[in-house]
Amino acid sequence: MFENLIEKLKKNPTTLVFTEGTDARILEAASRLKKNGILEPLLIGVPEEVQAAAEKGGFDITDIRVIDPANYRRMDELVDKMVELRKGKMTPEECHAALLKGNYFGTMLVKMGVADALLGGATYSTADTVRPALQLVKTKPGNKSVSSSFVMIREKADGTEEKYIMGDCAINIEPTAEEMAECAVECAHTARIFDIDPKVAMLSYSTKGSGKGENVDKVRTATELAKAAAPELDIDGELQFDAAFSPVVAQTKCKGSPVAGQANVFIFPEIQSGNIGYKIAQRLGGFAAYGPILQGLNAPINDLSRGCDAEEVYQMAIITAGLK
Numbered sequence: 001m002f003e004n005l006i007e008k009l010k011k012n013p014t015t016l017v018f019t020e021g022t023d024a025r026i027l028e029a030a031s032r033l034k035k036n037g038i039l040e041p042l043l044i045g046v047p048e049e050v051q052a053a054a055e056k057g058g059f060d061i062t063d064i065r066v067i068d069p070a071n072y073r074r075m076d077e078l079v080d081k082m083v084e085l086r087k088g089k090m091t092p093e094e095c096h097a098a099l100l101k102g103n104y105f106g107t108m109l110v111k112m113g114v115a116d117a118l119l120g121g122a123t124y125s126t127a128d129t130v131r132p133a134l135q136l137v138k139t140k141p142g143n144k145s146v147s148s149s150f151v152m153i154r155e156k157a158d159g160t161e162e163k164y165i166m167g168d169c170a171i172n173i174e175p176t177a178e179e180m181a182e183c184a185v186e187c188a189h190t191a192r193i194f195d196i197d198p199k200v201a202m203l204s205y206s207t208k209g210s211g212k213g214e215n216v217d218k219v220r221t222a223t224e225l226a227k228a229a230a231p232e233l234d235i236d237g238e239l240q241f242d243a244a245f246s247p248v249v250a251q252t253k254c255k256g257s258p259v260a261g262q263a264n265v266f267i268f269p270e271i272q273s274g275n276i277g278y279k280i281a282q283r284l285g286g287f288a289a290y291g292p293i294l295q296g297l298n299a300p301i302n303d304l305s306r307g308c309d310a311e312e313v314y315q316m317a318i319i320t321a322g323l324k
């Protein structure tokens, strides 16, 4: 599925840091990535503990670099840089304490160029995985906010794949109309990376004025802002999920829309509906969910769901490093 990303990685040596070096799922994925020559994993943890966990799981981590933050020779340099980046917000003591933890340490390795990309969140919560990146790596030039998407993939009976993008199911708790619009444009960009020709639905409980309320107004404003930011894109809203997805319902609820009935990029109005929605598709609908893929961040850093398995870690590592 990710053959093009794998080919790209094999031609461009890439170091990806895993913040949770003793987790069995991380160790299994790291050993496969190394063995298959896809990327150079870098594990954070106490070397003896990482080795013991690898042996317990039967994973070969020979030649994989392990760094213990407590014994890192460049720690002073990292602290100085972090103090500079958090000027006035964190003291040197606070930065040093934060850097002893895998999430902050790994993020600073990316910031300092020791690693190219980072994947965490097998045991850290999303907030604890993402916060260091928001504080230290920040948004790309041109982006105002970081958002996220999931690539949802399911095999059809005929052996082909159906693929959708869902966002933002993981980062912005109550996005403004501006943030929702930026997420929509970024999700369309992510869709193209995965060979999806984006048709973006801005989701609501209302279809084109069938329901009223501030939440509906927000989605309508976000739709206008997204269209203005990316006039070339097929974006429509506000749409209920059935009107966005089903051609039959679209005929009844909003005939003539360039998106309704054929949407493949779904933008949720806030995190509750988004996070619940993608997990329903994953657990009841049988979709594999790859993500959350962070969008708008100034380095390839991604989060995992704590419910992930080793295969998902493996695939997410390829996606993360491939986005470099």
Ligand SMILES: CC(C)(COP(=O)(O)OP(=O)(O)OC[C@H]1O[C@@H](n2cnc3c(N)ncnc32)[C@H](O)[C@@H]1OP(=O)(O)O)[C@@H](O)C(=O)NCCC(=O)NCCS
Pocket (backbone or CB within 6 Å): 089, 126, 127, 128, 130, 131, 134, 135, 139, 144, 145, 146, 147, 169, 170, 171, 172, 173, 271, 275, 292
């Ligand atoms: C992402 C999240 C952790 C940020 O929360 P937080 O750390 O409390 O946020 P703060 O407001 O203190 O911001 C911390 C920094 O990140 C920045 N930031 C926060 N959200 C941001 C965003 N979406 N894009 C860019 N920067 C952002 C802030 O500007 C701030 O920067 P500064 O310290 O340099 O001023 C929070 O929005 C969150 O918990 N989201 C939901 C995560 C979750 O539980 N998801 C469900 C499971 S996937």
Ligand SMILES: CC(=O)OP(=O)(O)O
Pocket (backbone or CB within 6 Å): 125, 126, 169, 170, 275, 291, 292, 304, 305, 306, 307
């Ligand atoms: C993305 C997500 O929901 O993460 P978690 O399951 O770890 O909360």
